[in-house]
Amino acid sequence: MFIDGKWVESRSGETFEVFNPATGASLATVPSGNADDATAAIDAASNAFADWSATTAYERSRLLYRSWEIMTERSEDLAQLMTAEQGKPLRAARAEVKYAADFLIWFAEEAKRVTGEWLPSQRADQRFLSVKAPVGVVAAITPWNYPISMLTRKMGPALAAGCTLVLKPAEATPLCAKATYEVFVDAGVPDGVINLVTAANPAPIGDVFTSDPRVAKLTFTGSTAVGRKLAGKSAANLQRVSVELGGHAPFIVFPDADPVHAAKGAAALKFLNAGQACISPNRLYVPASLSDAFNETLCARVDKLETGNGVVDGVGVGPLVNEAAVAKVEAQVEDARGKGAGVPVGGTRLTDGDHGSGHFFAPTVLTGVREDMTVYREETFGPVAPVITYEDPDEVIDLANDTNYGLAAYVYTRDIGVAMRAFEGLRFGIIGINDVNPTSASVPFGGMGDSGLGREGGHEGIAEYLETKTGGFAI
Numbered sequence: 001m002f003i004d005g006k007w008v009e010s011r012s013g014e015t016f017e018v019f020n021p022a023t024g025a026s027l028a029t030v031p032s033g034n035a036d037d038a039t040a041a042i043d044a045a046s047n048a049f050a051d052w053s054a055t056t057a058y059e060r061s062r063l064l065y066r067s068w069e070i071m072t073e074r075s076e077d078l079a080q081l082m083t084a085e086q087g088k089p090l091r092a093a094r095a096e097v098k099y100a101a102d103f104l105i106w107f108a109e110e111a112k113r114v115t116g117e118w119l120p121s122q123r124a125d126q127r128f129l130s131v132k133a134p135v136g137v138v139a140a141i142t143p144w145n146y147p148i149s150m151l152t153r154k155m156g157p158a159l160a161a162g163c164t165l166v167l168k169p170a171e172a173t174p175l176c177a178k179a180t181y182e183v184f185v186d187a188g189v190p191d192g193v194i195n196l197v198t199a200a201n202p203a204p205i206g207d208v209f210t211s212d213p214r215v216a217k218l219t220f221t222g223s224t225a226v227g228r229k230l231a232g233k234s235a236a237n238l239q240r241v242s243v244e245l246g247g248h249a250p251f252i253v254f255p256d257a258d259p260v261h262a263a264k265g266a267a268a269l270k271f272l273n274a275g276q277a278c279i280s281p282n283r284l285y286v287p288a289s290l291s292d293a294f295n296e297t298l299c300a301r302v303d304k305l306e307t308g309n310g311v312v313d314g315v316g317v318g319p320l321v322n323e324a325a326v327a328k329v330e331a332q333v334e335d336a337r338g339k340g341a342g343v344p345v346g347g348t349r350l351t352d353g354d355h356g357s358g359h360f361f362a363p364t365v366l367t368g369v370r371e372d373m374t375v376y377r378e379e380t381f382g383p384v385a386p387v388i389t390y391e392d393p394d395e396v397i398d399l400a401n402d403t404n405y406g407l408a409a410y411v412y413t414r415d416i417g418v419a420m421r422a423f424e425g426l427r428f429g430i431i432g433i434n435d436v437n438p439t440s441a442s443v444p445f446g447g448m449g450d451s452g453l454g455r456e457g458g459h460e461g462i463a464e465y466l467e468t469k470t471g472g473f474a475i
């Protein structure tokens with residue numbers, strides 16, 4: 001753990017082990033913090049706030065820029081570590097490290113774009129000034145699926161704004177968090193400004209983060225169930241809250257689209273990170289007129305995907321995070337199969353040979369998926385592409401919107417009018433139009449409804465870490 005500028009053990013001396021999800025091998029033992037460690041981290045962040053918030057935007061920008069340089073220099077080592085600890089194939093890990101670094105350089109620049117306003121007064125002897133101030137100490141809780149970029153997406157804007165920070169990473173990926181912190185430390189972050197508490201049991205840390213009056217803001221990325229609980233506690237203490245939660249993304253192919261192109265897009269997108277992404281497409285709506293061509297290409301592509309240890313050349317799909325994740329995917333597939341879905345590709349756990357020591361599920365296509373199947377409603381977080389055949393393009397936007405989630409949606413069409421009507425009609429925060437990667441550090445990321453509150457990245461990303469202060473000056 002990293003508290004007040006020092007690498008420390010937990011106060012209780014307790015530790016926990018980190019495993020490679022592809023091989024089951026133990027990678028390391030890390031400190032398991034408890035409420036006392038969380039409080040010590042907040043002490044440090046709170047004490048450091050006055051000095052850090054008084055630095056100039058140029059100084060904070062330089063720290064982030066230097067962090068970007070160091071992360072970029074170390075990108076191969078970070079990617080190797082990520083593949084070992086989290087499982088995604090090396091190529092995907094390299095892409096994530098680049099994405100993670102992008103947040104550092106984006107917010108290095110945004111730090112210098114925080115400005116204020118002169119505003120008019122009714123009185124000739126009065127002047128109004130409105131400025132932005134950092135909110136204070138930020139508590140961050142991050143997930144395992146993107147174990148470096150989900151940290152920089154929060155740390156970049158927090159540091160740029162002049163906030164100090166305490167962070168608890170997911171218990172599956174503390175080593176990526178440690179390596180990310182080393183980047184900032186080597187870039188020269190002052191003591192106490194960023195603090196890291198690793199823990200096997202997250203609940204006591206969450207309790208401290210959401211109840212300590214010195215914490216001004218909670219930023220969380222993870223499941224809707226946990227985010228809802230934490231946001232409730234934070235709200236009771238009037239902390240600011242941003243939570244980036246689950247999704248259930250529709251992927252709509254309109255009748256005028258090229259079904260082969262759309263199927264290639266779906267196959268590429270769905271199996272990224274073995275489907276363990278909140279923006280992963282979970283419902284593929286394909287018109288009856290295109291379904292043969294679409295399914296043929298999708299199945300051919302998925303059939304060719306190689307599943308295994310992400311360090312092996314040619315592997316496109318890595319392991320799932322743990323046994324519970326495999327069991328959830330298996331239950332959804334069995335439920336769909338039992339209710340009449342076709343399973344032309346995959347559909348089973350992979351347990352033979354090297355697969356036996358990790359958590360693997362075969363890349364799967366389900367056809368004939370209907371509303372009464374669990375997979376139609378529940379987020380999967382696994383390598384399963386459920387295809388739903390629809391008849392009426394006028395109804396498909398309503399079908400897509402029929403979910404409590406509202407994070408990402410995807411649309412395939414060659415008609416600009418159809419594209420624009422879909423963009424306007426879909427109640428989702430991020431919409432890809434013929435585009436399987438509508439994300440970037442430079443644009444807002446976040447969802448509606450049960451997918452959360454607030455936006456990360458883009459110009460709005462730093463706003464989440466700023467308060468507005470109004471000055472009335474009688475002159």
Ligand code: ADP
Pocket residue numbers: 141142143144168169170171202203204205206207221222223224226227230
């Ligand atoms: P997932 O199901 O994807 O693992 P979680 O929401 O359980 O998603 O985990 C996301 C983050 O939330 C992780 O850092 C995890 O440790 C943390 N977390 C889980 N439960 C709690 C809790 N009760 N209090 C605080 N943090 C929690």
